[in-house]
Amino acid sequence: MFWLLPSLPFVFCLGSGNAVSQSNSTSLVVNGVLGGSVILPVKLPTEVDVSIITWHYNGTAIVTIDLKREVKMVLNPRWGERLNFTQMYSLNLSNLMMADTGHYSIQFTTKTTTIVPSGYTLRIFRQLRNLKVINHVQLSENETCDIYLICAVENADDTSSFWWQDSRNICLNGTNFTTSWDPKNSSGQNYTCIAKNPVTKLSLSVSAQSLCEGVLTKENLYQGGTWIITTFVVAILIIILVCILVWRKRRGRFSSEFSLQGCRFLSCFF
Known part of the structure; x- marks a missing residue:
């Protein structure tokens, strides 16, 4: 199972489609799932007689196939039985690991020449x-x-x-x-x-x-309204209490001044 996806920015909320991503003119980006499998397709050239197919990983040969003798030789034990091929010699890599990330290329060898078509850049991701x-x-x-x-x-x-x-x-x-x-x-x-x-x-x-639904119950709404009313009433009571204290203080000062003036007036007659 594999995906060929675009290296383009996401366009959110407009849906998604299938596309192909190329990192450059000769490398196709293929995305694989960790633990899954991936197929790297091959198209044999028809104009020449291919005798040997060689797959490379990051520039190093990993497997060769002799088409004349129908012999496959895995050159690196790391790949082991994870490497298989379709009838058209496309590379099937199973049990993908993060270490499989890299560049894969194929080489066709004939009696007179060597052909190296475009390769693949394999990326491995964990599924969310x-x-x-x-x-x-x-x-x-x-x-x-x-x-x-x-x-x-x-x-x-x-x-x-x-x-x-x-x-x-x-x-x-x-x-x-x-x-x-x-x-x-x-x-x-x-x-x-x-x-x-x-x-x-x-x-x-x-x-x-x-x-x-848990916070917009009638009880909560009632408690919210009650809290607002209670706060308003308390604020009014505090204002009234402050006004009474100020009034009493001013009244006491006025009474003291009136008594003092009365004593001075009486002292004029004695």
Whole structure:
């Protein structure tokens, strides 16, 4: 099982298609899955009589096939039984390892010449697994549901891409997604996390309604409204108390000044 994929930027939310990637004019990029298998196709030239086929890995011969005597010789024990060939001598490499990454080329030998057609650049990737969405929700002061989401997956590396897509096909790159949902002003919303690397694409959707049903209960909304009213009443009481204290302080100062002036007035007669 193998993939021929483009070395082009992802175009999110527009769908995906099959394509071929070439790192240069003579090397075709092939993506394989760790532990899987891959086939590197070969097209025998028809204009010449090929006697020997030689496969090279990073410039070193790994196997030769004598077409006249129908003999295959593996030149490196590392490959062992993992190397097989189709009827047309395409290379079938099984039980792929990360160490198999590299450049593969083929050489045709005739009685008079040697032909080296275009080769392959093999890349090995781990499949992404166990996609999950970590969520945290809370009731905001304006009685909407604040949603915090994180997309997580096993075997992610620097070749992995993540993005979020909502019911309106609006996309946001990255693993984290934050939004607010108001059931009074919005219909049900779904948020989809998508994880992709060159050999895997996974997606998982969550519903705003199901995420928020625990915090948007009547009891919570009532408690939120009660908290606002209580805060307002306490603030009013504090203001009233401060006003009373200021008034009493000013009243006491006025009474003292009035008594002092009365004593001075009486001293004029004695």
